[in-house]
Amino acid sequence: MPSPDRKISESTVRRLSAYLRSLEALEASGAEMASSGELARRAGTTAPQVRKDLSTFGSFGKRGLGYPVVPLIGSLEAILGLTREWRVALLGAGRVGAALHTYPFFRERGFRIVAIFDNDPEKVGLRWDDTTIRHIDELESVLAGEAVEIAILTVPAAPAPALADRVVRAGVGAILNFAPARLELPPHVVVNEVNLAMELELLSFALTRSEPR
Amino acid sequence: MPSPDRKISESTVRRLSAYLRSLEALEASGAEMASSGELARRAGTTAPQVRKDLSTFGSFGKRGLGYPVVPLIGSLEAILGLTREWRVALLGAGRVGAALHTYPFFRERGFRIVAIFDNDPEKVGLRWDDTTIRHIDELESVLAGEAVEIAILTVPAAPAPALADRVVRAGVGAILNFAPARLELPPHVVVNEVNLAMELELLSFALTRSEPR
DNA sequence: CTTGGGTTGTGAATCTATTCACAAGCGGGC
DNA sequence: GCCCGCTTGTGAATAGATTCACAACCCAAG
Ligand SMILES: NC(=O)c1ccc[n+]([C@@H]2O[C@H](COP(=O)([O-])OP(=O)(O)OC[C@H]3O[C@@H](n4cnc5c(N)ncnc54)[C@H](O)[C@@H]3O)[C@@H](O)[C@H]2O)c1
Ligand SMILES: NC(=O)c1ccc[n+]([C@@H]2O[C@H](COP(=O)([O-])OP(=O)(O)OC[C@H]3O[C@@H](n4cnc5c(N)ncnc54)[C@H](O)[C@@H]3O)[C@@H](O)[C@H]2O)c1
Numbered sequence: 001m002p003s004p005d006r007k008i009s010e011s012t013v014r015r016l017s018a019y020l021r022s023l024e025a026l027e028a029s030g031a032e033m034a035s036s037g038e039l040a041r042r043a044g045t046t047a048p049q050v051r052k053d054l055s056t057f058g059s060f061g062k063r064g065l066g067y068p069v070v071p072l073i074g075s076l077e078a079i080l081g082l083t084r085e086w087r088v089a090l091l092g093a094g095r096v097g098a099a100l101h102t103y104p105f106f107r108e109r110g111f112r113i114v115a116i117f118d119n120d121p122e123k124v125g126l127r128w129d130d131t132t133i134r135h136i137d138e139l140e141s142v143l144a145g146e147a148v149e150i151a152i153l154t155v156p157a158a159p160a161p162a163l164a165d166r167v168v169r170a171g172v173g174a175i176l177n178f179a180p181a182r183l184e185l186p187p188h189v190v191v192n193e194v195n196l197a198m199e200l201e202l203l204s205f206a207l208t209r210s211e212p213r
Numbered sequence: 214m215p216s217p218d219r220k221i222s223e224s225t226v227r228r229l230s231a232y233l234r235s236l237e238a239l240e241a242s243g244a245e246m247a248s249s250g251e252l253a254r255r256a257g258t259t260a261p262q263v264r265k266d267l268s269t270f271g272s273f274g275k276r277g278l279g280y281p282v283v284p285l286i287g288s289l290e291a292i293l294g295l296t297r298e299w300r301v302a303l304l305g306a307g308r309v310g311a312a313l314h315t316y317p318f319f320r321e322r323g324f325r326i327v328a329i330f331d332n333d334p335e336k337v338g339l340r341w342d343d344t345t346i347r348h349i350d351e352l353e354s355v356l357a358g359e360a361v362e363i364a365i366l367t368v369p370a371a372p373a374p375a376l377a378d379r380v381v382r383a384g385v386g387a388i389l390n391f392a393p394a395r396l397e398l399p400p401h402v403v404v405n406e407v408n409l410a411m412e413l414e415l416l417s418f419a420l421t422r423s424e425p426r
Numbered sequence: 427c428t429t430g431g432g433t434t435g436t437g438a439a440t441c442t443a444t445t446c447a448c449a450a451g452c453g454g455g456c
Numbered sequence: 457g458c459c460c461g462c463t464t465g466t467g468a469a470t471a472g473a474t475t476c477a478c479a480a481c482c483c484a485a486g
Binding site (some may be wrong): 150174188203 | 221231233234255292295299316322377386403405409414415421
Binding site for chain 2 (some may be wrong): 473475476477480481483
């Protein structure tokens with residue numbers, strides 16, 4: 001047994017997620033075992049890194065053979081918390097919200113969108129699949145009633161910080177934020193920011209540094 | 214003068230992007246100077262980190278006073294490569310592509326979407342604002358003709374790697390990839406992956422580790 | 427002109443992550 | 457039963473990023 005709970009770095013968890021995807025591709029192609037080298041190749045990292053990452057959580061492989069694909073998928077799902085359903089709310093029924101709502105990944109991985117909110121009277125009352133868009137005024141009561149655990153913010157930047165405070169006060173423990181606004185929340189809340197500006201600026205920075213030579 | 218070009222870490226560049234956004238908020242509120250502490254508070258980091266990051270590129274502040282807001286905005290824009298226009302192509306005119314196309318950030322920051330591609334005959338020929346959706350068969354000729362520098366992949370995972378190869382062969386130097394597929398490209402190509410699964414799994418991992426106590 | 431509160435810029439120290447190297451283990455062949 | 461090729465698991469070494477501490481500096485006030 002390796003260690004019950006020392007601190008795990010974010011990059012390790014991101015790589016676990018990549019290993020899981022690689023293993024699923026391997027499973028689909030019929031492979032029963034996968035070496036750290038094979039996983040590294042598919043996930044875009046190195047073999048020692050794969051072994052180190054996995055060894056943080058246990059001993060999953062067989063020396064001389066590699067890692068058994070199907071059992072390791074199960075282990076990674078357990079580690080990542082994917083063996084249960086998560087109850088998710090979407091705040092902001094705009095373009096990004098709509099793209100997310102139709103994204104099949106959510107269903108497949110057990111992230112269930114159980115509530116959608118907006119403040120536009122034209123949108124409130126519409127149904128997206130089985131879910132009726134509720135007015136943002138009903139936020140607290142619906143979040144409590146639906147036992148929402150994760151909130152996804154796809155509203156404009158201006159209302160985002162106040163809405164984040166509200167969902168946290170209503171008991172939501174994790175937020176995925178697409179709005180370009182910084183959220184200041186108590187440390188027990190898990191926040192993850194997706195910032196398109198940053199991603200593009202990373203590209204323009206790299207191009208600017210490499211092109212002029 | 215600090216250093217012409219040693220290796221800059223990705224996290225430094227991401228923070229520069231955050232500082233730029235913070236400075237623009239400060240400018241809007243009329244501030245003329247900003248201390249490293251103030252920038253750190255807004256960008257969610259620490260004051261020494263801000264100073265270290267900026268000192269990588271030069272000496273922008275005045276001791277005792279802080280950093281001059283407007284000049285530093287200009288310097289950061291120059292460092293990040295935002296003082297010129299970038300010619301961008303969108304591959305995949307689906308939901309994510311549509312959300313990106315309407316996102317005002319692109320215009321504001323000089324990322325000009327000059328070409329849109331799809332392989333769905335229903336979509337080819339439609340116009341999104343000024344841009345006609347082209348068939349993916351025309352990829353190479355249009356990319357060359359429009360001198361595209363950055364490609365954004367919003368196609369399904371299956372065709373993504375092959376399309377990435379094609380845009381690189383057509384001279385595109387940077388790719389922002391939304392498809393959950395690993396792209397293997399020559400090292401001079403800048404690739405940035407946006408992976409929603411990873412972002413959500415990071416949340417479920419953190420919730421799983423914190424809740425059961 | 428000098429003092430003092432405030433802030434930057436940066437080498438050094440610390441902390442964290444990745445890479446390396448290799449002993450330990452597995453199974454197949456003979 | 458015993459080698460041999462292959463692969464894991466992991467402590468140690470290296471590399472990298474962040475934090476610290478403080479000299480250098482700026483301006484305003486007296
Ligand atoms: N479009 C993109 O590609 C893109 C990319 C990255 C980030 N973002 C960010 O994601 C967010 C959403 O973008 P979008 O393109 O979907 O915008 P959008 O305008 O299409 O959707 C925003 C939705 O939020 C609703 N809304 C506004 N204020 C609200 C409030 N106080 N309470 C509840 N709902 C409210 C609006 O009615 C609208 O339906 C924005 O913050 C944007 O900056 C967008
Ligand atoms: N919807 C989301 O919220 C979301 C989130 C994260 C990632 N993604 C990923 O982004 C990508 C796009 O998602 P989407 O929801 O916009 O899907 P979508 O089906 O709405 O759009 C995909 C578009 O790509 C086009 N296309 C398919 N094959 C093509 C090819 N060979 N050449 C050119 N065009 C082709 C389709 O005609 C369609 O218009 C997918 O890879 C998806 O996994 C989606």
